[in-house]
Amino acid sequence: MKQLINSSGHMRQQLLAGLTYTYNDRLDWQVGTGIVTKKKIAENKVVLISGGGCGHEPAHVGYIGENMLDCAVMGAIFEPPAASEILQAIEKTYNGQGTLLIIKNFEKDLASFLEAEHLAKAKGLFVSHVIVDDDCSIESGTFEKRRRGVAGTVFVHKILGAAAAQGHSLNELHTLGEQLIPRIKTLGVAFSPASPIGIIPQQYQLAEDEMYFGIGIHGEPGYRIETMRSSERIAIELVNKLKQQYEKADLTQAAILINGLGSTPLLELGIFMNDVQQLLDIEDINVVYKRMGNFLTAYNTNGLSLTLLTIKEEKWLTYLNTPTDAFGWK
Amino acid sequence: MKQLINSSGHMRQQLLAGLTYTYNDRLDWQVGTGIVTKKKIAENKVVLISGGGCGHEPAHVGYIGENMLDCAVMGAIFEPPAASEILQAIEKTYNGQGTLLIIKNFEKDLASFLEAEHLAKAKGLFVSHVIVDDDCSIESGTFEKRRRGVAGTVFVHKILGAAAAQGHSLNELHTLGEQLIPRIKTLGVAFSPASPIGIIPQQYQLAEDEMYFGIGIHGEPGYRIETMRSSERIAIELVNKLKQQYEKADLTQAAILINGLGSTPLLELGIFMNDVQQLLDIEDINVVYKRMGNFLTAYNTNGLSLTLLTIKEEKWLTYLNTPTDAFGWK
Known part of the structure; x- marks a missing residue:
């Protein structure tokens, strides 16, 4: 498989530039970061943020929109973004209604997103999260379920996104996520x-x-x-x-x-x-x-x-x- | 590149079954044929039909909808449908306002679609066509432009589709197509x-x-x-x-x-x-x-x-x- 790229070190920047140019009627990109937001964040609903490594397109930038996400924070290829960028995204989009992080169940993703949540809470912001673990593949050595967060994450984006737009509270969205994900x-x-x-x-x-x-x-x-x-x-x-x-x-x-x-x-x-x-x-x-x-x-x-x-x-x-x-x- | 198929002889049928099952809220498939139509053909506008071989998905079935095509007629992989199936599609969708065929410029596609047009006209139906030839690749031997009908065809589907929905006549749509395609x-x-x-x-x-x-x-x-x-x-x-x-x-x-x-x-x-x-x-x-x-x-x-x-x-x-x-x- 050949690769249509320029230099591997600039893939995230060039990808986000290309995506947000294509959809500049609805998306804003904070140049130099992995933060992409909806052009206008509503003030009367909980903010939904997801993200992870690049390489999963259209996830997660492609799920920013009405009745879905407000923001996606993207890292390098297959690498989650740094906690500092996620924190920056939480602060940038904060509207006083609280912020829900939708995290795919990978060790590195959890580390970044939960650290950002911790830092945001220390600043007095209302932040919560759900962890998507839909993959039911079995580890051949231990016979344990792998529980990685994979494609089913987009159902979570869609259902929680529409529920958030209906005005559900951060607690209610968290509960809905916990019912839905299993x-x-x-x-x-x-x-x-x-x-x-x-x-x-x-x-x-x-x-x-x-x-x-x-x-x-x-x-x-x-x-x-x-x-x-x-x-x-x-x-x-x-x-x-x-x-x-x-x-x-x-x-x-x-x-x-x-x-x-x-x-x-x-x-x-x-x-x-x-x-x-x-x-x-x-x-x-x-x-x-x-x-x-x-x-x-x-x-x-x-x-x-x-x-x-x-x-x-x-x-x-x-x-x-x-x-x-x-x-x-x- | 591995292929996820069953038997190569049934690809068209299985593909159209899968596509029209997925979108059965808006598409109807005439089982056993390559004819897919919009669930409800409007009575007050020119009917737009396109098609060609399978293997170009989402073209052309994916362009059936409001403000786009009314019908797509699909052949086997990379083979246009038979003229008899195109004729059947023209008759099945005919509403008295006339039918425009959008044809990609390939010898075999032209042969099938133009024969169907000829047969339909012989039955007294109003049918016209436009030929899309957007490919500007050069034949290395003769230095002639190849003029194949390729991806630009979807711009023709979209623009003529929206114009048809506005109530333009068959002649007007034909003229618009002739202005647009070059x-x-x-x-x-x-x-x-x-x-x-x-x-x-x-x-x-x-x-x-x-x-x-x-x-x-x-x-x-x-x-x-x-x-x-x-x-x-x-x-x-x-x-x-x-x-x-x-x-x-x-x-x-x-x-x-x-x-x-x-x-x-x-x-x-x-x-x-x-x-x-x-x-x-x-x-x-x-x-x-x-x-x-x-x-x-x-x-x-x-x-x-x-x-x-x-x-x-x-x-x-x-x-x-x-x-x-x-x-x-x-």
Whole structure:
């Protein structure tokens, strides 16, 4: 996989410049930082901030907009931003209603975001957080669930974003996040790993006919390497594993997200969606909401993830359907 | 590049099933055919139909919606649909106001669409067409412009789509198309060719450090193979070649489209957008509209195209900005 870049040291700046130039009708970028904000932060609602490393586009800048995020703080490729930048973002967007941080469950992301929250609270600001841990891949050595924060994070952006716009308090949003996140489960598969050559080291290699189930969004290894199979066989593996994460009684109605990991053509996501639909039909799972496309990528990984969200309350569906101008939410 | 498919013989059916399942709130698919239509065809406007081979997703199904297309007719991978299916689509969507076909300039596409137009006219239907030929790549043997219909086609869908919704007649839309199309110019570059292994033969190969300027959207060769360069150097080549297609006086305000060809990460399109912006700034070209993403792909090609449209009339810009629910127009 070749890379269309200039110098690896300036990727964050050049990317954010390009993104915010493209969407300068709705986004502001604080030049020299990783801080991108909505052009106008509403004064009567809780502020929602997310972020992480670059390389996951359109996440998270693409989720800034009406009924979604107010701000995204982006670090270098696959590296979270510094706590000092997150603190700066909290202060810059603070409107007195409180700020909720939506954090993907990775050690480094937690360290940065929680330190920023700590520093902001010490300054007397109301800040809280939710941690998204939707990945249900299993660590092959310990059989422990990896619980990384992956594509399901965009469901959290959308649902909490719409709830915040409805005027819910910081406490209420925190509670909603805690109810929602355990019902979001994601599993990914890669056909070729991300290849940010000269930027970060590759953590695994795959042969010409191999695929890897359960991989992460920064090129982390999965739980099983197998010979490349048909779309249908891959759908069976992912749907079966995801299904096992829920009580049968909870699997009545669900939202699904088929997420391309960066270099998977929409043609193939479309074929995969058809296979997933047939499997969910057989299981009598009523799919009340679906999204397909590149939502939270892993640079140029060829692969995809499937996310299930079981809808416990009708208002979650209402929030999913609330319109937004966030460019990543198409 | 591995392929996430089932059997190559059923790709069109499975893809259209997956796409129309995902967007079943707005799209209808005539099962067994390549015909996808808007759920409700308006009765008081000209019907707009486009199409071509599959493998260009989200084109063209993704452009069916309010203020865009009414119908797309899709063939097998990189093969236009049969004239008989296009005729069926014209008849199925006919509302008495006339039908405009938007055709990409390829020999086989012209043959199918123009035969369908001929057959429909013989049945007394009002049908007309425009041919999009925005590719300004040069044939290396003859130095002739290739004039293939490529990514700029989506500007034609958007502008004619919004104009049709405004109630313009078939003749007026045809005239608008004829004014618009010569002002749309596109040039592409590939870093890795499409690899629909076992589906269609590859027309060129690139070494690990090579790229190819001027390639087509079905894996057709370009005009020059070069050593892979930086994003900035590639932007210079494309912007310079595109600029030369216009009179200097026409290059005052422009719309631009940066189109990923299927497996290019948005991260890299963003970096490239930043380079393009800087070059257009130097040229004093006022960019009044911009789009970036995967709009008209070449299956899993790693590469991109840049499209310029010089805005001759303000209403073109109004049409570009008219909202649509077409899922490909994000």
